[in-house]
Amino acid sequence: MTTTILRAADRIAMPWKNGGGVTREVAVWPPEAGLDDFDWRISMAEVGEPGAFSLFPDVDRCLTVIEGCLHLTFDDETSVPLDAQSEPWDFPGDRACHGQPIGGPVLDLNVMWRRGRFRSQVKRVLDMTWRPTGVASLLIAFAPLTIADDRVSAGTRLGPMDAWLCHDPSTPIDLVIDGPALAIEIQAL
Secondary structure, three states: OEEEEEOHHHOOEEEOOOOOOEEEEEEEEOOOOOOOOOOEEEEEEEEOOOEEOOOOOOEEEEEEEEEOEEEEEEOOOOEEEEEOOOOOEEEEOOOOEEEEEOOOOEEEEEEEEEOOOEEEEEEEEEEEEEOOOOOEEEEEEOOOEEEEOOOOOOOEEEOOOOEEEEEOOOOOOOEEEEEEEEEEEEEEO
């Protein structure tokens, strides 16, 4: 098993594919992949203004609001309000979507993966034991927290928005998480 700590302070701001905002990449596969050739990508965005989402052909995505309230409107006029208590929302990356922040800026997390090659599951977790099983598993802390397993006596401290990434867990482990986070599993099909 290979694990990496990805600190929030190390993320570099880059423009959205459609130029309408800024995102910070948390993790991507393969490493150094761009917006058109990733297998999967996890990023955070600050949304301050209404606008269209970038289109990603043959990509599925999951959006989770971390802070604020975001109203999504899709091309068929389906409307979805999301806030920091909402469940993560899956939708096709090549489906036209417009986002409208409500009451101020929004911080969200996007998980994107190549349709037909991968799938993803994103869930909110709090003070629990989690067993990572994906080809890639990622935990993003919402507040300072510690993750520990039976091989690490002191545990690993994560600050707000820091991430813990595990690739190809060869031996299943149970992680004990002592705070609020998002658990993300990327599975190969």
